[in-house]
Amino acid sequence: MEGATGYAVQSNMDEMWDDTDTVSFNGVPFTTETTYTAGELDPATTVYVRVAAVAGTVEAPLVSNFSTHVTGMTTDTASAAPPAPANLRVNATDSDYIEWAWDAVEGASGYQSQFSSTSTFPEGSAGNLWHGAGQTSRRVRLEPQSDGYLRVRTYTGTQAEPTFGDWTAGSMGRTGAPPPPEPLGVPGNLRSTAQGDDSIALAWDDVDDVDHYEVQQRADDGAWVDTSCGGGDNEVEDPVCEATGLDEVTEYDFRVSAVPSSADTHLRASEWATLNNIETTGTRPTPPPTTVPGSDDDLNIIWESTATSITWRWDQVADRDRMYQIHYSEAAYNTKANPCVEPDDATWAAADAAGFATSYKTDTTGVTAFTPDLAAGDVALLCVQTTWEDDRGVTQYGNHSFAWAATTPVLPSLADPAYDDRGGDTKAINWQNVAFDRGFKYELRLVSASPIEDGTAGTTLPAAAPSPAACAAGKELRDEDSGNRAEFSFTAYDVTGLADYTSYHLCYMARNEDGTSRSGWAISTNGGVTLPSQPGSIVGGPSTVDHDDGLEWTFAVPEDGHPQEAASYNINLFQETAEASDADPKLTGRRNLSAADCEATAAIQNAAGDGNIYDAPTAISTGVTRTRTHIRVVVPTASVTDAGTGPNKRNYLCVQSKLDATRVSRWRLSGAVTQRKDPGS
Structure with a gap:
């Protein structure tokens, strides 16, 4: 009250007021406080209290009229405080949380816990949590390898009007070590976008949380070295690199790794993404002819082809007095030890009619046969033998050298894959209708990628078909060799040893090991996806x-x-x-x-x-x-x-x-x- 220096309080239990009802505060008949508690009362006791304003001094106080009294009553019985929970203990920990548990208290309405980062707990409600009837408390978002302390008390009644028991002693817990850094995602779809005489342009898909990329290269299966990207070092911020300073007409392998910021201790560099056999452009030098002794009739015939032509080449002999006789045939393939015919006027005339001469000078390194009526997949035979005149002027003939050859195959198409799903796992993916022409060896590659997940429909699709460069960098499967069989086909090609929840595409190429012919990559239009892993605990x-x-x-x-x-x-x-x-x-x-x-x-x-x-x-x-x-x-x-x-x-x-x-x-x-x-x- 304005002007008051204190307050006189009177209290009694009979509502009959006199000076004996005045309450003494440490020997003084008034107080400066504005509250008063009547204590040491029996249950169900009624108390009457009234207050007056006081001014002046203790010796000569000025007292106002007393207020109208108020009435209060103690409860029937005092509420007993519940006991503290027993067996407070650390129940579980991880790098960012500590969980405590305690035994239930009979009759408890619930529990309240208080957390502190030190063994000293703050006064008041700081760090307090209500737990209802639960008997655990997990404190989260803590630093790794840090200490935490918890104490718990029981309450009865409601959270609005609780009766608390005593706090337990504090229980200390410690968070675990931080998890090991996770690798960034491997750069996907690593590819070559252009080739020059001394450079190869690379690109790949960007990776989340990356700081920069490191690029390395090697030639002829040599050691990995840092790539010079655009004339600089091997670190780039964007997912592109033009590898410079390369040799012309040379195959290179490349690999790329995503690297996080050095300040991000939760991440580490990714595994390498690899791209193999990318060749620079330029003029390929012609190798010098190989010579063989005049008495050796194995001329080491090699061949190469396009979709409409075949070219044969062979070694020249050292004896320059010798000449070559050549026979060409489009007859059906056979397995004779010597499918060549002995020369006579009719057979050589047929060769002449097909556009081939019957002999060449010995300084000719080979013969080029252009046959415009050939189509993709056709097979032809070339026979070559040396001929010379002996000292008597009689024509002599060496043994035949021969080679079956085929034009470059038409790229086959693959049917959609089938799956061998058993026991919740994909044991194999089965591609059907794989067919190739005879005369070639076939390289098969498996390209893996993350599948495409539709988060709304709850379905998963294969990744898009890979590029030829990605096929070249794919996982090598067992090569298949058709030899010279009349027909070479897989009714079903099984790929096993697959990872869970991964998209796979099959790529394959026909390659002639007796020359330089090769088809392009045949790529499965629709890939296959393996079953996902069983959910975790x-x-x-x-x-x-x-x-x-x-x-x-x-x-x-x-x-x-x-x-x-x-x-x-x-x-x-x-x-x-x-x-x-x-x-x-x-x-x-x-x-x-x-x-x-x-x-x-x-x-x-x-x-x-x-x-x-x-x-x-x-x-x-x-x-x-x-x-x-x-x-x-x-x-x-x-x-x-x-x-x-x-x-x-x-x-x-x-x-x-x-x-x-x-x-x-x-x-x-x-x-x-x-x-x-x-x-x-």
């Missing part, structure tokens, strides 16, 4: 009576082998059939759910077959969300049958990864989240 939330916030589970989503979107998982809820406490007779045969039960589509009965122990599964599609590393499933209480007054009721989650509606992984069974019966029952 599913962790359920704490068990409570009502689960007002719903039932909750989480499971980790690693980057490798698993879909990343919530829609790419089938999630079924299995609820134990609720039973009233007064059910008579009691349902027998209750048991935990097993992984085999995840295949069920209807209610699950007990072994006796006289009652359901689990309701039919409920497919869960709402309440499923993706965090940075996990998928969280919250089943709303509206979808859950309450345990009521019956026995505690168990709830399980079954989860499987999927590519589509038919291609799925094995089921993963969660632990139970129990709905405890109403404690009032």
Whole structure:
């Protein structure tokens, strides 16, 4: 009150006022405080209090009239403080959290915990959390390898008007070591976009969280060295590099790694992405002719082809008095030890008619045969033998050298792959209708990439078909050699040893090892995708009576082998059939759910077959969300049958990864989240 220096307080229990009712405050008949507590009272005691303003001094006070009195009463019985929880302990830790647990206190309404980064706890409510009936407290977003302290107390009543017990002693916990740095993603789709006489342009897909890229090269399977990108060093910020200072007409291998910032300790450099056999342009030098002794009739015939022509070459002999006789045929291929014919007027005339001369001077290194009527896949035979005159002027003939040859094959097309899916894994991808022409060896490559996930539809598609450069850099499969068989085909080509949840494309090329002919890469239009891995362990939330916030589970989503979107998982809820406490007779045969039960589509009965122990599964599609590393499933209480007054009721989650509606992984069974019966029952 304005002008007052203190207040006189009178208190009694009979509502009869006199000076003896004046309260003394440390021997002084007034106080400067504006509150007063009457203590040491019995239960159910009524107390009357009135107040007057005081001015002046203690010896000569000026006292106003007293206020109208107010009435208060103590409660019937004093509320007993609940005991402190026992066995406060560290329950779980990780690099960023500590979780404590404690034993339940009978009759407790709930618990309150207080956290501190030191062994000294602050006064007041700083760091306090309410836990209801839960008996765990997890403190998150902590630094790795840091200490934390927790103390807990019990309360009865409500959170608005609680009666607290004493705090427990503080319990110390320590977070774990930080997780090892994760590698950045491997640069995808590494390719050559242009080639010059002394340079090769490279490009690749950008990588998240990258600071820069490192590029290296090697020639002729030599040692890896740093690439000069655009005349500078081998580090580039953008996903392109023009490798310069190269030799012309030379094949190079390249590799690229994504590197994070040195300040980001949670990440490390990626694995290398590799691109092989990229050749610079230029003029290829013609090798000098090889000579063989005059007595050796193996002329080492080699050949190369295009889609409409074949060129044969052979070594020249040292004896320059010798000449060559040549025979060409488009007859059907045969396996004779010597398919050549002996020379006579008719056969050589046929050769002449086809555009070939019957002899050449010995200084000619070879013969070029152009046959405009050839088509892709045609096979032809060339026979060459040396001829000379002996000292008597008689013509002599050497043995035949010959080579079957074929024009470059037409690029075949591949049918869509089939899958050997067993036990939730893809054992093999099977490409069919692979066919090649005779006379070639076939290089096969497997190109892998991350599949394309549709986060809305819950389906996964193969990555786009790779470029020829990506085929050249693909994983080498077993080469297939047709030899000179009349027909060479795979009715089915199986690729095994596959990684989970990966897109694969098959590439193959026909190559002539007796020359330099080769086809382009044949690339599967539609790739194949392997089944995803089985989901990881599913962790359920704490068990409570009502689960007002719903039932909750989480499971980790690693980057490798698993879909990343919530829609790419089938999630079924299995609820134990609720039973009233007064059910008579009691349902027998209750048991935990097993992984085999995840295949069920209807209610699950007990072994006796006289009652359901689990309701039919409920497919869960709402309440499923993706965090940075996990998928969280919250089943709303509206979808859950309450345990009521019956026995505690168990709830399980079954989860499987999927590519589509038919291609799925094995089921993963969660632990139970129990709905405890109403404690009032």
